[in-house]
Amino acid sequence: MEIYKNIQEMKSYLKEMRKEGKKIGFVPTMGYLHEGHLSLIRRAAVENDLVVVSIFVNPRQFGPGEDFERYPRNIEQDIRLSQEAGANVLFIPGINEMYPEGFNTYVEVKQLTETLCGKSRPGHFLGVTTVVNKLFHIVNPDRAYFGQKDAQQVIVIQRMVKDLNMDVEVVVCPIVREADGLAMSSRNVYLNSEERGQAIVLFHALNMAKERIEQGERDAMRLKKQIEMMIQQQPLANIDYVSIVDGENLEEVKEINHKVLIALAVKFGTTRLIDNMIVEV
Ligand SMILES: Nc1ncnc2c1ncn2[C@@H]1O[C@H](COP(=O)(O)OP(=O)(O)OP(=O)(O)O)[C@@H](O)[C@H]1O
Ligand SMILES: CC(C)(CO)[C@@H](O)C(=O)[O-]
Numbered sequence: 458m459e460i461y462k463n464i465q466e467m468k469s470y471l472k473e474m475r476k477e478g479k480k481i482g483f484v485p486t487m488g489y490l491h492e493g494h495l496s497l498i499r500r501a502a503v504e505n506d507l508v509v510v511s512i513f514v515n516p517r518q519f520g521p522g523e524d525f526e527r528y529p530r531n532i533e534q535d536i537r538l539s540q541e542a543g544a545n546v547l548f549i550p551g552i553n554e555m556y557p558e559g560f561n562t563y564v565e566v567k568q569l570t571e572t573l574c575g576k577s578r579p580g581h582f583l584g585v586t587t588v589v590n591k592l593f594h595i596v597n598p599d600r601a602y603f604g605q606k607d608a609q610q611v612i613v614i615q616r617m618v619k620d621l622n623m624d625v626e627v628v629v630c631p632i633v634r635e636a637d638g639l640a641m642s643s644r645n646v647y648l649n650s651e652e653r654g655q656a657i658v659l660f661h662a663l664n665m666a667k668e669r670i671e672q673g674e675r676d677a678m679r680l681k682k683q684i685e686m687m688i689q690q691q692p693l694a695n696i697d698y699v700s701i702v703d704g705e706n707l708e709e710v711k712e713i714n715h716k717v718l719i720a721l722a723v724k725f726g727t728t729r730l731i732d733n734m735i736v737e738v
């Protein structure tokens with residue numbers, strides 16, 4: 458596996474690969490890889506000739522007081538796991554490589570970034586779209602792989618790709634869960650055993666909501682209340698948001714009569730977890 462820290466060196470290497478006709482699949486990550494990330498890498502390896510994985514904990518998508526400094530990192534383990542999953546090139550730039558002095562260009566998707574996580578984390582998606590845009594320019598992939606776990610991120614990136622006529626196919630991969638249903642996340646390591654035990658309520662609440670819709674529930678407000686009540690029964694849970702939105706434009710729905718996204722963010726102690734489920738009626 459090739460490992461690059463330098464943008465120009467990796468660009469030259471990938472240019473050669475492209476000249477040989479190789480199709481490039483790209484998996485952007487913030488590292489501390491788990492089965493969720495590995496599922497993206499494995500899929501990219503099946504669908505492309507060359508798989509590039511980036512590991513960059515992007516400071517510009519963390520707000521002040523968020524967990525940038527303590528975000529979990531284990532580069533040796535990431536190298537081993539990504540190689541085993543089928544990565545051919547690892548891109549691990551330093552902060553100065555990505556944001557040299559004088560850096561001053563941002564890419565912003567409006568509206569879609571103003572709800573859900575965008576509301577609770579002002580500036581977060583500006584950081585995400587800016588860094589993903591940069592990474593797309595550096596890697597120039599044919600396909601880029603993102604997890605449905607970050608549902609809003611997927612929709613925002615699809616919008617950016619469309620609006621800016623970018624030649625990359627965005628491939629969305631299903632949420633990978635722990636055996637008990639908790640969505641895998643690098644941040645799960647922050648949870649103590651009590652918090653970890655209670656966090657399973659998120660998956661249970663999403664399943665409950667799906668069942669209610671399947672049984673005929675159409676009132677989004679009533680369902681949202683039921684989800685909130687179920688989560689609040691866990692003493693360590695602190696709800697950031699529970700939302701039932703249109704699966705395409707992320708606008709809050711009143712009546713559930715088409716494809717909806719049930720999305721939530723809940724804190725357990727200091728750890729903020731997100732999860733979601735798409736339900737079609
Ligand atoms: N459980 C999962 N299932 C599928 N894809 C996932 C999962 N967790 C993360 N991903 C995807 O992996 C990519 C990189 O995500 P990232 O490095 O932020 O990991 P993460 O575990 O989601 O971290 P965190 O939850 O701490 O933000 C994103 O496209 C994300 O959606
Ligand atoms: C896409 C991403 C790698 C950009 O930093 C990040 O937001 C993530 O890991 O989902």
Ligand code: BAL
Pocket residue numbers: 487518519607
């Ligand atoms: N997966 C989204 C990265 C973040 O929480 O900053």
